[in-house]
Amino acid sequence: MQVPEELKYTESHEWIRVEGDRCRVGITEFAQSQLADLTFVDLPEVGSTVSAGDEVAVVESVKAASDVYSPLSGEILEVNENLSGSPERINEDSFGEGWLFVLKPENPADLDGLLDAAAYRALLPSE
Amino acid sequence: MIPARFCTFSEPLSYPEAVLLQERLVRSRIRDEIQDTLLLLQHPPVITLGRRGRTDFVRADDETLQRAGIALHTSSRGGDVTYHAPGQWVLYPVLKLGPAEMGTHGYLNALEEIAIRTARSFGIEAFRREGKAGGWCDQGKFAAIGFKFTRWVTWHGMSLNVKPDLRGFDLIIGCGLQGERVCSFESVLGADCPDMNRVAETLRNCCGSILRRELTTVSVEDL
Numbered sequence: 001m002q003v004p005e006e007l008k009y010t011e012s013h014e015w016i017r018v019e020g021d022r023c024r025v026g027i028t029e030f031a032q033s034q035l036a037d038l039t040f041v042d043l044p045e046v047g048s049t050v051s052a053g054d055e056v057a058v059v060e061s062v063k064a065a066s067d068v069y070s071p072l073s074g075e076i077l078e079v080n081e082n083l084s085g086s087p088e089r090i091n092e093d094s095f096g097e098g099w100l101f102v103l104k105p106e107n108p109a110d111l112d113g114l115l116d117a118a119a120y121r122a123l124l125p126s127e
Numbered sequence: 128m129i130p131a132r133f134c135t136f137s138e139p140l141s142y143p144e145a146v147l148l149q150e151r152l153v154r155s156r157i158r159d160e161i162q163d164t165l166l167l168l169q170h171p172p173v174i175t176l177g178r179r180g181r182t183d184f185v186r187a188d189d190e191t192l193q194r195a196g197i198a199l200h201t202s203s204r205g206g207d208v209t210y211h212a213p214g215q216w217v218l219y220p221v222l223k224l225g226p227a228e229m230g231t232h233g234y235l236n237a238l239e240e241i242a243i244r245t246a247r248s249f250g251i252e253a254f255r256r257e258g259k260a261g262g263w264c265d266q267g268k269f270a271a272i273g274f275k276f277t278r279w280v281t282w283h284g285m286s287l288n289v290k291p292d293l294r295g296f297d298l299i300i301g302c303g304l305q306g307e308r309v310c311s312f313e314s315v316l317g318a319d320c321p322d323m324n325r326v327a328e329t330l331r332n333c334c335g336s337i338l339r340r341e342l343t344t345v346s347v348e349d350l
Binding site for chain 1: 203206227234274277
């Protein structure tokens, strides 16, 4: 199971890529594999303000819906519009093309509270 | 075996009340304030739409539904449209899934297994259909599935037709599956259809063994 070293993570299986003063967010390879083939994604609104832990997106496979949580407080700058027609991108490339949204953290120091790759890897069931 | 509470409702519970109750249980379960809790209940007639909420799967207009005494609600669960009514058992397991249990496939499979094993215990030759989740037999689909994970705590779940008035299903395209028939234990077994209590007991036993939970019966007041 891939857990890229350069990313930050949450216990609820989101990943965070720091890009200057912005953060790109998606769900991990583990999360997508647990949810099976995704058929629907509900993304947050660009410009909305969110708090860490808020339910900001929903991903859905055939019979299951699951919430995605904002890893940080801040403003949603961008969402991945390409997903609405092809949510399977999340399954195919969860750390790349399958990103969900970009957010500007209210307080960049909050990033220190996120998990690094080693800590996240430790949460995953042993293969 | 993981300890869990099991509550069977003797009276139908409205859909919005059942959602509120589950939301409360899910919040408490996430915080480890309660054990896993399974609800088994019946709803007054209601059509519910999954998150994708495609109203084109509902064939009746609002006035027709109102006249028939059927409510319409959107739901946070996965899956498409379905119909609930008295005579149908609805199972809502609120379970914190452990690392080994996590995942749509495993949980979906477990709910299907509960439906299928329950039906078989009453002599129905029930089976799975690849890509068409639920409980099936030659006469059609007798169990529908749609659930949600909130921080890997499950809610919503499965409904199983024992002897509801199946005409309600004519008003929808169940689960968005055009041309698929819906059936019930009664439509398959006729006079041999078991009563609701016997089916509830079997469902409970299957929940315990398939979900690997040690069940304790609790009353509605204890929830």
